[in-house]
Amino acid sequence: FRHAAAVVRPVTPEGLGAALRERPALAYFVPTARNPDGAIMPVxxxxxxxxxxxxxxxxxxxxxxxxxxxxxxPAPPPLAAFGRGEQVITVGSMSKLVWGGLRVGWIRAAAPLVSRLSRLRAVHDLGGEVVSQLAAAALLRRLDEVRGPRVRALAARHDHLCAELRARLPSWAFEPAGGGQTIWVRVPRGEVDAFAQVALRHGVAVPPGRSFDPLGGHADRMRLHFLLPADELSRAVNNLALAWAAFDGTGRAAARHTLIV
Structure with a gap:
């Protein structure tokens, strides 16, 4: 968006009406399994x-x-179910449901807009990779078969990560996700930018909240994903707990005591 010279402004549900009254060029929303917190907008x-x-x-x-x-x-109805066809543009992809390397997506919109976008793409892109598109077309016919195991695996890993965080880092706050691949975690003290450096020294890379706010806010937040198997998630949370003890100061006395003994 910034490469297109757009001024990006985040909007809360409470400020939605005032923001749209200013007639922005575009409103962009992720109402279902939103990144980074996995929230789902009600109907x-x-x-x-x-x-x-x-x-x-x-x-x-x-x-x-x-x-x-x-x-x-199932997911709630898309925004297009409540708006005019020419007003709402829906975008989707196979990359989250199937595999991150399957970079095949689509746009559902009014026919004139789709024609315009097709012409623009022809100028900037000679065409998509054929094998991936053939694979996506085949998988779309088996979407229910693909979706079930994928969602069950993600839900189980989500529940495991939440349980581990509650047990090992009870001072951290988060809301369980309604879907997706990530949760949004708040630390009680300090800024995650600094904590991320400590966590990296303990073998865990965490993206700070500032990375997900166009205004640079949410300094006390981080995004954690649950894409890994349960044992790896447990190991990651264990290392995060050690990193937090070192960052928060609670681990210093224990470390000195260990050295003395």
Whole structure:
């Protein structure tokens, strides 16, 4: 967005009406299994969002890349179910549901916009890789077969990570995700930018919250994913707990005591 000279402004649900009244060039939302916290927007919020976008004539992008990864039943209806066809643009991808290397996605929008985007792509891109597109077309016909095991595995790993964090790092705060691949964690003290350096020395790389805020906020947050098997998640949380003890100061006395003994 910034490469296109856009001024990016995050919007809270409470400030949505005021933001859309200013007629931005585009509104971009991830209402289902949102990155980084895995939250799912309720149906009432989707209806209100689509209505406000239509009222103020603001194009609305619905990013559904993680929409197939809801842990409790099927995903809620997309924003297009509540708005005019020419107003809502839906984007999706196979990369989260199937495999990160399958970089095949799509856009659902009004026919004139799709034609325009196709022409623009022809200028900048000679075409997608054929084998991946053939694989995606075959997998789309077996989506239910693919989705079930994938969602069950992610939900189990999510629950395992949450349990490990509650047991080893009870002072950290987070809300369980409704879907997706990540949770959004808040530390009680300090900034995650500094803690991330300590965590890296303990063998765990964590992205600080500032990376997910266009205004550089959320300094006390970090994103943790649950893509790894349970034993690796347990090892990662153990190392995070050691790193937090060192960062927070609670590990210093224990370390000195160990050296004396």
């Amino acid at each position: 009432a919020g989707r209806r209100r969002l689509a209505a406000l976008a239509a009222e103020h004539d603001v194009p609305l992008v619905d990013d559904e890349v993680c929409a197939e990864l809801c842990f409790s039943g």
